[in-house]
Amino acid sequence: MNLPATGRTPEDLLAELAALREHDLPVRGGQVTSYVYDTGRPEVHEAAARGYLEMLEVNSLDPTAFPSIVEMEKQVVGAVADLLGGGHGIFTSGGTESIMLAVKAARDAAGRARPNLVAPVTAHPAFHKAAHYLGLEVRAVPVDLGTYKVPVQAVADAIDEDTVLVVVSAPAYPQGVIDPVEEVAAVAASAGVRCHVDACVGGWLLPWLREAGADVPPFDLSVPGVTSISCDLHKFGYAPKGASVVLFADPALRRRAYFASAAWPGYTIINATVQSSRTAGPLGGAWATLQALGRDGYLELGRTTLEAAARLRKGIAGIDGLRVLGEPESTLIAFTGDDVDVFVLADEARARGWLMQPQLSYAGIPANLHITVTGVTLAGVDAMLEVIAESAAAARRIGPATLPDGLVDLIAGLDLDALDDAAFAELAASVGVDLRPGTGQPRMAVVNTVLDALPAPVRESVLVRFLSVIYG
Template structure:
């Protein structure tokens, strides 16, 4: 649609209109955009993004959301339902993460605005709890290279030194010995993924937990992606190692309800082995003229709609519902990975479960991405090495999607061979690819410039006379 989508079809609002439009007119415009945009992911040809893909479920959540959309959950005296809903969301998530295995402390949790929100709050809690021990020294946090960039963001925002451990290129997980070499007296915590976004592989959480106990640091398990599907994969008999509170040394876990928990975007859970760590990141201001102020998290006002929708999704599906969807997803992922493995030129990265990436040692994998895009597929590209990422969600479990993937992949591999033999470069490398030797200052400056240009366009308006 170009830089200014829908400008040729709908009015561009350059100022607040003097007279408002009828509700039916406004809704008709929104419905038209939503219907057209839904048509893309409904094909099942996209990685991740739409985890449920069930319009009946979305309508159910929308009804639950609508009843509480106008509610501010800070005002618990006016809306005590928020206490019930949030408390039960946390209790159900703690149960899923085997909080019952914890005997020596009182477990607790928070509902946050998403995976990044959960990670930010976890890192902040570790920093605040360690402040007295560090006595002014700068804290550091250790993550595997595959750890989500939200940890980098948290360290940047909170003045924490980030130390990055390499991952084994063969199995795509971190070696605890490499993490141990980066831990010192100023380390506040380390982390491992279950699983990491890039490859869907699970770091050795048990070994990292032992390391954390020996060195007296926290261990955060990032289950933002896998937290609401891996437990059910384990129940189904898949090879899912323990990564939750059953593992000694695990002190916090993030698990997104807005991914495989099938709630609306904007909800996640952060779980604590010991509520004292949760309490460490509270903010309070006793002397403000507006009254005594205290906030349990970074956010202030929040809509009760997200709590209602998340609670509704969890109690509607229950363990049996989540397990049934997990079974379909794991089976579909296995089928799609089998299609990849049927081509000797392609290689699966590590040993993934429901989310996987593949590359090629024979040609640039982005040639495959180019041809698959022509067939309507939307993948996430990766670098170091170039790879194609596929997070299997419910839309891929629909009849025929996995078979179509196998057919289109076979044709794309043949195309990639031809392009490689002809010495042609892949188009996708300009979008997804990295640069040899890693990031340089010039490349970082370019990325900032591109992002700025994107925001200026996406938050801007088309030229006057258009729309």
């Protein structure tokens, strides 16, 4: 039974939480190079935690009941608008929800019977998720394999009378490069189509990098033709998770993102977000973080991340067999190996306490490892480069991950829907993958090698089964 017969003390609960987190990766210090964002300033995280806790029990469902959330959201959204060319915004739970609302607004405003959106293959899967939920077709456009940016003419060729939204990234997460926003927005505008800039990663980073001296092209709502933009504050805003903003160029388009229903005898339903009842904790945490850091704090973080990224790119390029993909304008870096299995390298780095995020090959882009450089990275750049070099050498000695003969063909030919979770777990165990909880950080080279060899739809089916087994 999961529910205890009697209540437990806070001390007892915290002790168990500590035990449960024994195998978690660390969220501070910069050794986890994705998923978490660290300023390296404990007092800022403390302010965020206190702001989050203060608003924890406030329900954002009804802003008339809790006027504090209206004022705080105006301040937070206003700060993002000041940085990104104006607009009218909504505070959301994350980039996926911001993107969902942008897609909904564009779909509803266009009123097409068979709507589609045009996006580079490097655009975040949140657009595919939004399209799946909202009934749109995604027209994926290949990127240039030298720059990893979407070609403007390819976007123009993909637009038709049913296109309701064109997407560009600033930057695209996989390689950290910025799509040609001005040119694509102009093409979209000439076709009468709205243009969304996915700046979930870069929205609260690129302006500070520019102010710190980086060459950052125009990408925000000040660009003619850009009609919406998304910006996550729980990334380079360093706020607690659950904090993002979507901005619209005009309030009429923002209203298209809202949902209202009066077709029932209960309380008034008007939602600015996908969620209805939701804690105001993330809003409190984001507000406190912005206030605690201020302009000077973010500018200093921009300087340190810029320096760290430059040193990291140069250092990786100096390691035998490794090369950085493209020329990232942001502080996201992807690198691959010419004679090194990057999936084995990732396992070796993880064994040394560092997480490098594997990215599978797709659309002509080779398998690679991703690093997000944050405010705390500069202090550990030399240590990170040493680990990458050691891990690359170890991966070269070990050689590529080996798979049992016929395994990829076997999985590709399986009817995964006919396979129960227990049978799938046995299949995973047969290639050395233990999916049981509490078994520590796994070695994933074999899993990633299998996934990399499979077509995207089969990859997706396998990933769904992994998740189902993990959660039982």
